[in-house]
Amino acid sequence: MNLSIIIPLLNEEESLQELQNWILTVMKANNYSYEIIFIDDGSTDKSWSIIEQLSIENSNVKGIRFLKNFGKSQALHAGFAKAQGDVIITMDADLQDSPNEIPELYDMIINQKFDLVSGWKKKRYDSVFAKNIPSKLFNWAARKTSGVQLNDFNCGLKAYKNIVVKNIEVSGEMHRYIPVLAKNAGFGKIGEKVVLHQPRKYGETKFGMDRFINGFLDLITIWFLSRFGKRPMHLFGALGSLMFIIGFFSAGFIGFMKLYKLYHDLPYELVTNNPWFYISLTTMIIGTQLFLAGFLGEIILRTKNNEERYKVSNEINFK
Template structure:
């Protein structure tokens, strides 16, 4: 089977009102430009009629693949499974709430195919969000730019385009969907671009994310920064900290011993306080113990496999449309 031009991956949770309109809009764009395509809709454990509607849409449109999780795993899990299923030369992700415009698809496709980008991230330069969401978002994006070295304005934009080999290489777990550009860069995909895209006001329902996502986002940034630098060499991190701590404790211990010997052999008198009565002794002891523990943690991390074969396995409850006989299976 020849490869399709575009795979559109849509993770969704309780978006029953917007799905028919979104599918019709995508179909119109694809037909207008003559693209061969598939729409992969991943139902992330919705509690409304989303899965029922996806089933109906799949019967009406042969381009639709439907996947439904047994429960809500999160956006990262939905994207990871969608990436696994995608067969298009270009893979485009977008949210299901109609805030991402399918009219942006041709421009994103062109940047990947004609301009050679590995990944293109949307930038919602003009946003229709409250200030309680935009201000934390600006801070979050600034921090991510500084720590990752990737010059993007909107890391969390759901509208992105990828070469197929990018989505087959990266693995997204936990809440790391915000940092796919960072993961892709770590995997060796360096040509990362940005495109200003239209941001639309939410038409149906309400947002599924609260302010807590920015707290989780900061913690995820620390996690991904650590993983990208030390995943294959944890001893470099733990060993360095452990060695520095152990060295500091050893120097303090030598100082205390040297001080006692100085009093005894040079001044011919006992020190005013015994070694174990000085606060520096306890600091030295703690530094030595912590240093040894960090060093051992480094060895244990080196011996522990981070590539567990089941860490990205999710329980798919049902399939519909073309997803009933998946062409790609995880190896």
């Protein structure tokens, strides 16, 4: 199979039929073998009924329905697990991503040998202050932190080799950072393509300003995980040991000075009246806690079980 097109959605009943027809036009024009996987992330409108009807009309249309809204990352994770195509395309369901971009994305994966190609909505139709400026700031921070030189981490239109999506774990709200996850997994040939961004035709956006706040928090998380996720002891153990040593030598110095004054019959004060006593005690306690945090982190990594992150209520056309 040439293509798996994965489309996560939430309350997009007006756009689904039109989006499917547009995709089918592109598939037929290029003679692709394909599957379209809609992931209904807890819609409360008629989205799932429309997906059921589309799947009856076309056996290449498949559907996954969540019991409730679990988030875009979980929807992509479910789609990646089911995808069978040589090339995986992800796109949004709101018609702002153009299926006409698919052939060039496919060519970049198959013929130019990219592991992943991310869309870049260079010209946007969103509000300048509500989305464009925060998005530029967010993308700048993501580039500096991750080392992945993309202009648009948030673009939902992306193409992947099948092996890439089968070897990355998309959890929490990490869908923005799939290129970073791919890089950390060893897939280093990451490309970018300028894609058409269209004005939203139906409904309203499901994302507000909070997505940028969450995005920056996720950026910190992925920075930490990429460097210390598999070796927490390297960070917490090192910091804990350093603080404990500082506290230990501070306490030793206080004890030495008291003994020195006692030996030379010099006036001295109680140890507990010396502020350095409390500084040394605090640093030793914090150092011990950090060391234990790293130790516990190592144990958790070696004993953790993969937990189910979402619940599926229905599936269509999967064998």
